[in-house]
Amino acid sequence: MTTEAPRKITDWVDPKDKTGEFKRLPSVFRNWISREPGAQFPPEKGRYHLYVSYACPWAHRTLITRKLKGLEDIISFTAVHWHMGENGWRFATPDEKLPGENAVPDPLHPEFTHLRQLYFSVNPEYKGRFTVPVLYDKKTKQIVNNESSEIIRMFYHEFDDLLPEKYKSVDPYPSALRSEIDATNDWTYNDVNNGVYKSGFATTQEAYEKAVTTLFSSLDKIEAHLAKRQAESGENAFYFGSTITEADIRLYVTIARFDPVYVQHFKCNVRDIRSGYPAIHRWLRRLYWDVPAFRETTQFEHIKKHYTKSQVQINQFGITPIGPVPDILPKDEEVNAVAAAAGKL
Ligand SMILES: N[C@@H](CCC(=O)N[C@@H](CS)C(=O)NCC(=O)O)C(=O)O
Numbered sequence: 001m002t003t004e005a006p007r008k009i010t011d012w013v014d015p016k017d018k019t020g021e022f023k024r025l026p027s028v029f030r031n032w033i034s035r036e037p038g039a040q041f042p043p044e045k046g047r048y049h050l051y052v053s054y055a056c057p058w059a060h061r062t063l064i065t066r067k068l069k070g071l072e073d074i075i076s077f078t079a080v081h082w083h084m085g086e087n088g089w090r091f092a093t094p095d096e097k098l099p100g101e102n103a104v105p106d107p108l109h110p111e112f113t114h115l116r117q118l119y120f121s122v123n124p125e126y127k128g129r130f131t132v133p134v135l136y137d138k139k140t141k142q143i144v145n146n147e148s149s150e151i152i153r154m155f156y157h158e159f160d161d162l163l164p165e166k167y168k169s170v171d172p173y174p175s176a177l178r179s180e181i182d183a184t185n186d187w188t189y190n191d192v193n194n195g196v197y198k199s200g201f202a203t204t205q206e207a208y209e210k211a212v213t214t215l216f217s218s219l220d221k222i223e224a225h226l227a228k229r230q231a232e233s234g235e236n237a238f239y240f241g242s243t244i245t246e247a248d249i250r251l252y253v254t255i256a257r258f259d260p261v262y263v264q265h266f267k268c269n270v271r272d273i274r275s276g277y278p279a280i281h282r283w284l285r286r287l288y289w290d291v292p293a294f295r296e297t298t299q300f301e302h303i304k305k306h307y308t309k310s311q312v313q314i315n316q317f318g319i320t321p322i323g324p325v326p327d328i329l330p331k332d333e334e335v336n337a338v339a340a341a342a343g344k345l
Pocket residue numbers: 009026027055056057058059088129130131132133146147148149
């Protein structure tokens with residue numbers, strides 16, 4: 001018999017793992033919504049429900065894509081409360097007023113207090129983590145998929161028959177760019193999207209330094225890429241040119257959280273975006289201020305409070321730092337040092 005205390009949901013790194021490195025587990029539910037005849041999960045208006053957290057970068061990808069593709073009337077959603085405690089994500093209670101659309105009790109199962117109940121309702125033996133996003137099928141009461149990289153790809157075209165022309169033509173993964181997007185995803189995921197978590201959750205100096213060094217050399221590479229794009233195609237350029245692609249969606253969710261959270265909370269403080277990466281900063285603000293699918297799904301209060309008040313093994317007293325102020329700068333304002341360097345102060 002073991003006398004060991006069970007591993008807590010918030011123990012991101014197994015205390016017995018001597019490397020101190022954070023290892024993200026693969027998602028479990030991997031079915032697809034498909035418009036192929038006879039598909040198990042066909043595209044249907046009102047059939048699917050998305051569970052997200054505004055704090056979570058992976059869930060954020062799905063919210064952006066849902067709006068970019070005009071799927072608001074087709075796929076409903078609920079956002080959980082920003083606090084993740086010992087029992088994982090919980091739903092807001094009816095009396096709580098949280099910023100952002102649909103941060104409310106679960107409309108499908110008002111009796112559920114926690115997201116884990118949804119996982120157990122589908123599979124009482126479920127042994128994985130209770131993560132967001134979750135794409136849920138109301139008709140068969142099953143979880144279709146809980147892997148954001150796959151959910152966004154289903155949203156690109158599987159619902160196109162139900163959409164007006166304007167949204168059908170939105171194509172974040174065009175065939176001509178697929179291999180470049182896939183190649184970019186590979187290192188951006190490992191070094192940047194997950195790299196910030198590897199830095200923040202590391203429990204040894206070596207694991208932290210390895211992750212943070214890789215993170216910043218990849219940010220340097222992204223800076224050079226975007227600076228070149230902006231020099232060639234103007235300052236409104238997206239990652240691969242004049243239209244938004246998956247590369248923008250997947251990078252944005254990490255960059256939007258970088259200055260408000262990752263710099264201090266995950267110790268990613270070699271540089272920040274607003275003073276250290278002008279091209280990335282320009283690109284970030286272009287997406288946030290000019291594209292509603294990005295701005296309206298970015299909820300800084302959820303983001304800041306979630307990390308700092310849930311991850312108490314990193315931030316014992318749950319104090320949320322006030323800065324940086326503002327969460328994101330307007331397009332025509334710079335931090336003083338940048339403005340002074342440009343002779344604008
Ligand atoms: N690979 C998954 C990762 C999702 C994920 O890790 N979500 C986090 C929030 S940012 C979560 O829900 N964690 C809860 C837990 O691990 O207990 C995806 O991209 O969908």
